[in-house]
Amino acid sequence: MVGFGDVERVVAGLPGTVEAERHGMQTWTVGGKAYAWVRPFSKADLKRFGEETPPEGPILALTVEDLAEKEAVLAARAGDGFFTIPHFDGYAAVLVQLDKxxxxxxxxxxxxxxxxxxxxxxxxxxxxxxxxxx
Structure with missing residues (x-):
């Protein structure tokens, strides 16, 4: 339902946000730390999906406070296109399928x-x- 243009519009209203590039991907930081970034699937990610079809469309990664918050967000927002992948195990971040x-x-x-x-x-x-x- 939304796209990266919408992401750019929202982050433009968040003070101290700096747009950067990290690992070749568009990233938004505040206080020198990334809080949102474009996160396409790598070949390794796609391989881990196996027979399962990976989420389509633009994918955004977002930091969360900690692993407990990650679990809470995933539980509350799974129907809204929020998910994780094995690469993010143990990392306080979630992925968002923007078109959902x-x-x-x-x-x-x-x-x-x-x-x-x-x-x-x-x-x-x-x-x-x-x-x-x-």
Whole structure:
């Protein structure tokens, strides 16, 4: 339902966000740390899917606070296109199939990912401007 243009629009409104390139992929950082990045499947990822069809469309990776938060997000948002792959085992991040997520869910997920690394004073000021979205 959304695409990378929507991602770019949302992150443009998150203070301190810097667009960079990491491993050849478009990445958004705050406080020098990546919170969202384009994440196509590697050949190894595709091989791990075996007979299963991998999710299609544009894929975005997002950081989460910790592994407990990752499990909570996956449980709450599995129907919204949120998932993980073996490469992300033990890593506090989730993957999002953009063509299955609504604009509102994307905005909330990007804000949550941004908050993981945003400097406290910047986050407090931003949240005081009427955020979070929920």
């Amino acid at each position: 997520v609504s604009e509102r869910v994307l905005e909330e997920a990007l804000l949550d990912a941004w908050l993981v690394h945003a400097p406290a004073d910047v986050a407090k000021t931003h949240l005081g401007q009427g955020y979070p979205l929920r």
